Amino acid sequence: MRAVEEQVVQPCPQCGVEVRGDRRFTVWCAACDWNVDPQEAAEEKQGRLERRRRRMAQQYGERLLGDLATEAGHPQRERPGRSAAGALAYTIALLVHGVTLALLVGGLWLLIGDWGGFGMVPGLFLLGLAATLRPRPNRLPADAHVVPRSVAPELYALVDEVAEALGTRSVDTIVLDAQANASVTHLGVRRRVLTLGLPLWEVLSPQERIALLGHEFGHFTHGDTRHCMVVGTAYGSLTTWRYHLSPIGNPTVPELFVNLCYLPPRWLITGLVTLLDLLTTRASQRSEYLADAAAARIGSAEAAAALMDHLLVVESIDTTLYREVNARQMSSRGRVSAKDAEGLWEALAAHLRSVPELCLIHIVRCRPRGLCRARRATARY
Incomplete structure:
Protein backbone atom coordinates (compact mmCIF):
# COMPACT_ATOMS: atom_id res chain seq x y z
CA MET A 1 0.00 0.00 0.00
CA ARG A 2 2.81 2.39 0.90
CA ALA A 3 4.62 1.69 -2.39
CA VAL A 4 1.46 2.70 -4.29
CA GLU A 5 1.19 5.92 -2.28
CA GLU A 6 4.75 6.85 -3.20
CA GLN A 7 4.19 6.54 -6.96
CA VAL A 8 4.32 9.72 -9.04
CA VAL A 9 2.83 10.18 -12.50
CA GLN A 10 3.33 13.55 -14.23
CA PRO A 11 4.14 14.99 -17.64
CA CYS A 12 7.76 15.89 -18.30
CA PRO A 13 8.04 19.72 -18.21
CA GLN A 14 10.70 19.55 -20.92
CA CYS A 15 9.37 17.12 -23.55
CA GLY A 16 5.82 16.34 -22.35
CA VAL A 17 6.31 12.56 -22.09
CA GLU A 18 4.54 10.87 -19.17
CA VAL A 19 7.00 10.36 -16.31
CA ARG A 20 6.48 7.67 -13.69
CA GLY A 21 8.58 7.53 -10.56
CA ASP A 22 8.77 7.26 -6.79
CA ARG A 23 8.50 10.46 -4.74
CA ARG A 24 11.13 9.11 -2.32
CA PHE A 25 13.73 9.40 -5.06
CA THR A 26 14.57 11.80 -7.86
CA VAL A 27 11.84 11.89 -10.52
CA TRP A 28 13.39 12.17 -13.99
CA CYS A 29 12.58 11.66 -17.65
CA ALA A 30 14.26 8.77 -19.45
CA ALA A 31 13.29 10.25 -22.84
CA CYS A 32 15.11 13.60 -22.58
CA ASP A 33 17.14 13.27 -19.33
CA TRP A 34 15.19 16.06 -17.65
CA ASN A 35 16.23 16.30 -13.97
CA VAL A 36 18.62 13.34 -14.41
CA PRO A 135 53.20 12.15 9.13
CA ARG A 136 50.22 10.84 11.07
CA PRO A 137 49.48 7.12 10.69
CA ASN A 138 45.88 6.03 11.12
CA ARG A 139 44.61 5.46 14.64
CA LEU A 140 41.42 3.98 15.99
CA PRO A 141 39.06 6.59 17.47
CA ALA A 142 38.68 6.42 21.22
CA ASP A 143 34.97 5.55 20.85
CA ALA A 144 35.50 2.83 18.23
CA HIS A 145 33.43 -0.29 18.87
CA VAL A 146 36.10 -2.99 18.60
CA VAL A 147 34.90 -6.58 18.39
CA PRO A 148 37.51 -8.97 19.88
CA ARG A 149 38.14 -12.29 18.17
CA SER A 150 36.98 -14.13 21.31
CA VAL A 151 33.55 -12.43 21.12
CA ALA A 152 32.86 -13.12 17.42
CA PRO A 153 34.91 -16.19 16.43
CA GLU A 154 32.60 -17.12 13.53
CA LEU A 155 32.82 -13.64 12.00
CA TYR A 156 36.61 -13.69 12.25
CA ALA A 157 36.66 -17.19 10.78
CA LEU A 158 34.66 -16.00 7.76
CA VAL A 159 36.93 -12.98 7.32
CA ASP A 160 40.03 -15.18 7.58
CA GLU A 161 38.64 -17.59 5.00
CA VAL A 162 37.93 -14.81 2.49
CA ALA A 163 41.41 -13.34 2.99
CA GLU A 164 43.02 -16.74 2.47
CA ALA A 165 41.00 -17.33 -0.69
CA LEU A 166 42.28 -14.03 -2.11
CA GLY A 167 45.86 -14.78 -1.11
CA THR A 168 46.31 -11.98 1.39
CA ARG A 169 46.74 -11.61 5.14
CA SER A 170 43.63 -11.26 7.29
CA VAL A 171 42.81 -8.32 9.54
CA ASP A 172 43.91 -7.95 13.15
CA THR A 173 40.82 -6.05 14.32
CA ILE A 174 37.17 -5.72 13.32
CA VAL A 175 35.29 -2.54 14.19
CA LEU A 176 31.51 -2.02 14.02
CA ASP A 177 29.91 1.36 13.39
CA ALA A 178 26.49 2.85 12.60
CA GLN A 179 27.22 3.96 9.02
CA ALA A 180 25.97 2.03 6.00
CA ASN A 181 29.47 1.39 4.71
CA ALA A 182 32.52 -0.85 5.01
CA SER A 183 36.24 -0.18 4.75
CA VAL A 184 39.70 -1.52 5.42
CA THR A 185 42.74 0.42 6.55
CA HIS A 186 46.15 0.07 8.12
CA LEU A 187 47.01 1.06 11.67
CA GLY A 188 50.68 1.93 11.82
CA VAL A 189 52.86 -0.23 9.60
CA ARG A 190 51.45 -3.74 9.95
CA ARG A 191 48.08 -3.83 11.69
CA ARG A 192 45.00 -4.19 9.50
CA VAL A 193 41.50 -3.10 10.49
CA LEU A 194 38.15 -3.98 8.92
CA THR A 195 35.23 -1.63 9.65
CA LEU A 196 31.74 -2.99 9.09
CA GLY A 197 28.71 -0.73 9.15
CA LEU A 198 25.84 -2.67 10.71
CA PRO A 199 23.10 -1.00 8.57
CA LEU A 200 24.77 -2.28 5.41
CA TRP A 201 25.89 -5.65 6.79
CA GLU A 202 22.45 -6.54 8.13
CA VAL A 203 20.56 -5.87 4.88
CA LEU A 204 22.91 -8.01 2.76
CA SER A 205 22.34 -11.67 1.99
CA PRO A 206 25.03 -14.16 3.12
CA GLN A 207 26.49 -14.34 -0.40
CA GLU A 208 26.48 -10.53 -0.70
CA ARG A 209 28.36 -10.31 2.61
CA ILE A 210 31.06 -12.57 1.19
CA ALA A 211 31.22 -10.34 -1.91
CA LEU A 212 31.58 -7.30 0.34
CA LEU A 213 34.47 -8.89 2.22
CA GLY A 214 36.02 -9.89 -1.09
CA HIS A 215 35.85 -6.30 -2.29
CA GLU A 216 37.46 -4.93 0.86
CA PHE A 217 40.28 -7.49 0.86
CA GLY A 218 40.72 -6.80 -2.84
CA HIS A 219 42.11 -3.42 -1.80
CA PHE A 220 44.88 -5.18 0.12
CA THR A 221 45.53 -7.52 -2.80
CA HIS A 222 45.86 -4.89 -5.52
CA GLY A 223 47.12 -1.91 -3.55
CA ASP A 224 46.27 1.77 -3.85
CA THR A 225 48.98 4.41 -4.12
CA ARG A 226 46.75 7.19 -2.84
CA HIS A 227 45.99 5.41 0.44
CA VAL A 314 23.48 3.59 0.51
CA GLU A 315 22.43 7.14 1.49
CA SER A 316 18.82 6.00 1.39
CA ILE A 317 19.69 3.24 3.86
CA ASP A 318 21.11 5.80 6.29
CA THR A 319 18.03 8.00 5.94
CA THR A 320 15.69 5.08 6.58
CA LEU A 321 17.71 4.03 9.62
CA TYR A 322 17.52 7.50 11.17
CA ARG A 323 13.79 7.68 10.46
CA GLU A 324 13.11 4.29 12.05
CA VAL A 325 15.24 5.07 15.12
CA ASN A 326 13.57 8.48 15.60
CA ALA A 327 10.12 6.90 15.29
CA ARG A 328 10.99 4.37 17.99
CA GLN A 329 12.40 7.08 20.26
CA MET A 330 9.25 9.17 19.90
CA SER A 331 6.97 6.22 20.62
CA SER A 332 9.03 5.33 23.71
CA ARG A 333 9.43 8.95 24.86
CA GLY A 334 13.19 8.84 24.38
CA ARG A 335 13.75 5.57 26.23
CA VAL A 336 14.47 2.88 23.66
CA SER A 337 14.55 -0.69 24.96
CA ALA A 338 15.66 -3.87 23.28
CA LYS A 339 12.02 -4.57 22.42
CA ASP A 340 11.71 -1.24 20.60
CA ALA A 341 14.69 -2.16 18.41
CA GLU A 342 12.99 -5.34 17.18
CA GLY A 343 12.30 -5.27 13.48
CA LEU A 344 14.79 -2.47 12.75
CA TRP A 345 16.95 -4.48 10.36
CA GLU A 346 13.87 -6.03 8.77
CA ALA A 347 12.53 -2.52 8.08
CA LEU A 348 15.81 -1.58 6.44
CA ALA A 349 15.79 -4.71 4.29
CA ALA A 350 12.17 -4.07 3.26
CA HIS A 351 13.07 -0.51 2.26
CA LEU A 352 15.95 -1.77 0.15
CA ARG A 353 13.70 -4.25 -1.64
CA SER A 354 11.21 -1.45 -2.37
Missing part, protein backbone atom coordinates in the same frame (compact mmCIF):
# COMPACT_ATOMS: atom_id res chain seq x y z
CA ASP A 37 21.28 15.24 -12.46
CA PRO A 38 19.61 17.76 -10.10
CA GLN A 39 22.94 18.40 -8.37
CA GLU A 40 24.54 19.73 -11.56
CA ALA A 41 23.90 23.33 -10.55
CA ALA A 42 25.42 22.70 -7.12
CA GLU A 43 28.48 21.26 -8.82
CA GLU A 44 29.12 24.58 -10.52
CA LYS A 45 29.48 26.16 -7.07
CA GLN A 46 32.22 23.72 -6.08
CA GLY A 47 35.84 24.79 -5.97
CA ARG A 48 38.05 24.54 -9.02
CA LEU A 49 40.03 21.66 -7.54
CA GLU A 50 36.91 19.62 -6.74
CA ARG A 51 35.49 20.17 -10.24
CA ARG A 52 38.82 19.09 -11.72
CA ARG A 53 38.78 15.91 -9.61
CA ARG A 54 35.25 15.10 -10.75
CA ARG A 55 36.10 15.59 -14.43
CA MET A 56 39.21 13.40 -14.14
CA ALA A 57 37.22 10.69 -12.37
CA GLN A 58 34.60 10.70 -15.11
CA GLN A 59 37.18 10.58 -17.93
CA TYR A 60 39.15 7.79 -16.28
CA GLY A 61 35.97 5.85 -15.55
CA GLU A 62 35.00 5.87 -19.22
CA ARG A 63 38.47 4.74 -20.26
CA LEU A 64 38.54 1.99 -17.68
CA LEU A 65 35.19 0.70 -18.93
CA GLY A 66 36.74 0.35 -22.38
CA ASP A 67 39.82 -1.35 -20.94
CA LEU A 68 37.73 -3.84 -18.98
CA ALA A 69 35.62 -4.65 -22.02
CA THR A 70 38.76 -5.21 -24.11
CA GLU A 71 40.24 -7.47 -21.46
CA ALA A 72 37.00 -9.52 -21.43
CA GLY A 73 36.60 -9.13 -17.71
CA HIS A 74 40.07 -10.33 -16.81
CA PRO A 75 42.09 -7.16 -16.13
CA GLN A 76 45.77 -7.65 -15.57
CA ARG A 77 46.85 -7.16 -12.00
CA GLU A 78 48.55 -3.80 -11.72
CA ARG A 79 50.53 -2.57 -8.76
CA PRO A 80 50.13 1.23 -8.94
CA GLY A 81 53.32 1.81 -7.00
CA ARG A 82 55.36 0.20 -9.83
CA SER A 83 54.04 2.49 -12.58
CA ALA A 84 55.76 5.70 -13.65
CA ALA A 85 52.92 7.79 -12.23
CA GLY A 86 53.08 5.87 -8.94
CA ALA A 87 56.85 6.34 -8.72
CA LEU A 88 56.49 10.09 -9.31
CA ALA A 89 53.74 10.28 -6.67
CA TYR A 90 56.06 8.54 -4.18
CA THR A 91 58.85 10.98 -5.08
CA ILE A 92 56.62 14.01 -4.46
CA ALA A 93 55.40 12.51 -1.17
CA LEU A 94 58.99 11.91 -0.03
CA LEU A 95 59.88 15.51 -0.92
CA VAL A 96 56.93 16.73 1.18
CA HIS A 97 58.14 14.66 4.13
CA GLY A 98 61.69 15.87 3.42
CA VAL A 99 60.56 19.46 3.94
CA THR A 100 59.05 18.46 7.28
CA LEU A 101 62.32 16.74 8.24
CA ALA A 102 64.29 19.85 7.21
CA LEU A 103 62.09 22.01 9.44
CA LEU A 104 62.72 19.62 12.33
CA VAL A 105 66.50 19.58 11.80
CA GLY A 106 66.61 23.36 11.31
CA GLY A 107 64.62 23.95 14.47
CA LEU A 108 66.90 21.69 16.51
CA TRP A 109 70.01 23.35 15.04
CA LEU A 110 68.77 26.85 15.95
CA LEU A 111 67.61 25.72 19.38
CA ILE A 112 70.86 23.96 20.31
CA GLY A 113 73.23 26.32 18.52
CA ASP A 114 71.84 29.46 20.17
CA TRP A 115 70.70 28.05 23.48
CA GLY A 116 69.55 30.90 25.71
CA GLY A 117 69.74 33.42 22.84
CA PHE A 118 67.33 34.95 20.36
CA GLY A 119 67.78 32.01 17.96
CA MET A 120 65.64 29.88 20.27
CA VAL A 121 62.50 31.75 19.12
CA PRO A 122 62.68 30.76 15.43
CA GLY A 123 63.97 27.34 16.52
CA LEU A 124 60.89 26.71 18.64
CA PHE A 125 58.69 28.02 15.81
CA LEU A 126 60.21 25.59 13.30
CA LEU A 127 59.87 22.70 15.75
CA GLY A 128 56.22 23.54 16.34
CA LEU A 129 55.58 23.77 12.59
CA ALA A 130 57.31 20.43 11.99
CA ALA A 131 55.20 18.86 14.74
CA THR A 132 51.95 19.91 13.02
CA LEU A 133 53.20 18.69 9.62
CA ARG A 134 54.55 15.32 10.81
CA CYS A 228 49.41 3.94 1.17
CA MET A 229 51.25 5.30 4.19
CA VAL A 230 53.83 7.43 2.32
CA VAL A 231 51.46 9.17 -0.13
CA GLY A 232 48.48 9.21 2.25
CA THR A 233 50.39 10.98 5.02
CA ALA A 234 51.82 13.41 2.44
CA TYR A 235 48.25 14.37 1.58
CA GLY A 236 47.70 15.07 5.27
CA SER A 237 50.82 17.26 5.46
CA LEU A 238 49.80 19.24 2.37
CA THR A 239 46.33 19.76 3.84
CA THR A 240 47.95 21.15 6.99
CA TRP A 241 50.11 23.46 4.86
CA ARG A 242 47.00 24.79 3.12
CA TYR A 243 45.40 25.43 6.51
CA HIS A 244 48.46 27.35 7.72
CA LEU A 245 48.53 29.39 4.50
CA SER A 246 44.80 30.08 4.31
CA PRO A 247 44.01 33.80 3.87
CA ILE A 248 43.03 35.90 6.89
CA GLY A 249 39.38 36.93 6.81
CA ASN A 250 38.45 40.64 6.91
CA PRO A 251 42.14 41.63 6.85
CA THR A 252 43.62 44.90 7.99
CA VAL A 253 46.23 46.60 5.80
CA PRO A 254 49.15 44.63 7.32
CA GLU A 255 47.13 41.41 7.18
CA LEU A 256 46.31 42.11 3.53
CA PHE A 257 50.05 42.21 2.84
CA VAL A 258 50.43 38.89 4.65
CA ASN A 259 47.66 37.39 2.49
CA LEU A 260 49.52 38.52 -0.63
CA CYS A 261 52.71 36.89 0.66
CA TYR A 262 50.76 33.68 1.24
CA LEU A 263 49.60 33.50 -2.39
CA PRO A 264 52.71 31.93 -4.03
CA PRO A 265 53.21 29.12 -1.47
CA ARG A 266 49.45 28.45 -1.38
CA TRP A 267 49.39 28.13 -5.18
CA LEU A 268 52.38 25.79 -4.94
CA ILE A 269 50.63 23.59 -2.37
CA THR A 270 47.42 23.54 -4.44
CA GLY A 271 49.46 22.57 -7.49
CA LEU A 272 51.10 19.69 -5.61
CA VAL A 273 47.74 18.38 -4.40
CA THR A 274 46.35 18.59 -7.95
CA LEU A 275 49.41 16.81 -9.33
CA LEU A 276 49.14 14.02 -6.75
CA ASP A 277 45.47 13.63 -7.67
CA LEU A 278 46.38 13.43 -11.33
CA LEU A 279 49.10 10.85 -10.70
CA THR A 280 47.04 8.60 -8.42
CA THR A 281 43.46 8.90 -9.75
CA ARG A 282 43.69 6.22 -12.43
CA ALA A 283 45.58 3.77 -10.21
CA SER A 284 43.13 4.36 -7.37
CA GLN A 285 40.10 3.78 -9.59
CA ARG A 286 41.63 0.71 -11.18
CA SER A 287 42.29 -0.67 -7.71
CA GLU A 288 38.61 -0.09 -6.92
CA TYR A 289 37.46 -1.97 -10.00
CA LEU A 290 39.88 -4.83 -9.39
CA ALA A 291 38.41 -5.04 -5.88
CA ASP A 292 34.98 -5.34 -7.52
CA ALA A 293 36.33 -8.17 -9.66
CA ALA A 294 37.61 -9.86 -6.49
CA ALA A 295 34.12 -9.52 -4.99
CA ALA A 296 32.63 -11.28 -8.02
CA ARG A 297 35.27 -14.01 -7.91
CA ILE A 298 34.84 -14.78 -4.22
CA GLY A 299 31.10 -14.22 -3.84
CA SER A 300 29.68 -14.82 -7.37
CA ALA A 301 28.95 -12.28 -10.11
CA GLU A 302 25.27 -12.06 -9.11
CA ALA A 303 26.09 -11.27 -5.48
CA ALA A 304 28.70 -8.67 -6.48
CA ALA A 305 26.31 -6.96 -8.90
CA ALA A 306 23.57 -6.91 -6.24
CA LEU A 307 26.07 -5.44 -3.77
CA MET A 308 26.88 -2.68 -6.28
CA ASP A 309 23.16 -1.90 -6.60
CA HIS A 310 22.82 -1.68 -2.81
CA LEU A 311 25.81 0.65 -2.59
CA LEU A 312 24.22 2.95 -5.15
CA VAL A 313 21.41 3.74 -2.67
CA VAL A 355 13.73 0.70 -4.24
CA PRO A 356 12.51 0.73 -7.87
CA GLU A 357 14.91 -0.32 -10.60
CA LEU A 358 14.27 3.02 -12.31
CA CYS A 359 16.05 4.66 -9.37
CA LEU A 360 19.16 2.53 -9.96
CA ILE A 361 19.07 3.37 -13.66
CA HIS A 362 18.86 7.05 -12.74
CA ILE A 363 21.97 6.85 -10.56
CA VAL A 364 23.90 5.09 -13.32
CA ARG A 365 22.76 7.74 -15.81
CA CYS A 366 23.94 10.51 -13.49
CA ARG A 367 27.48 11.75 -13.67
CA PRO A 368 30.10 10.46 -13.34
CA ARG A 369 28.48 7.82 -15.60
CA GLY A 370 31.77 6.10 -16.40
CA LEU A 371 32.39 5.22 -12.76
CA CYS A 372 29.05 3.50 -12.18
CA ARG A 373 29.08 1.72 -15.53
CA ALA A 374 32.64 0.47 -15.15
CA ARG A 375 32.08 -0.77 -11.60
CA ARG A 376 28.86 -2.61 -12.43
CA ALA A 377 30.45 -4.07 -15.59
CA THR A 378 33.46 -5.26 -13.59
CA ALA A 379 31.23 -6.89 -10.97
CA ARG A 380 29.24 -8.73 -13.64
CA TYR A 381 32.42 -10.04 -15.28
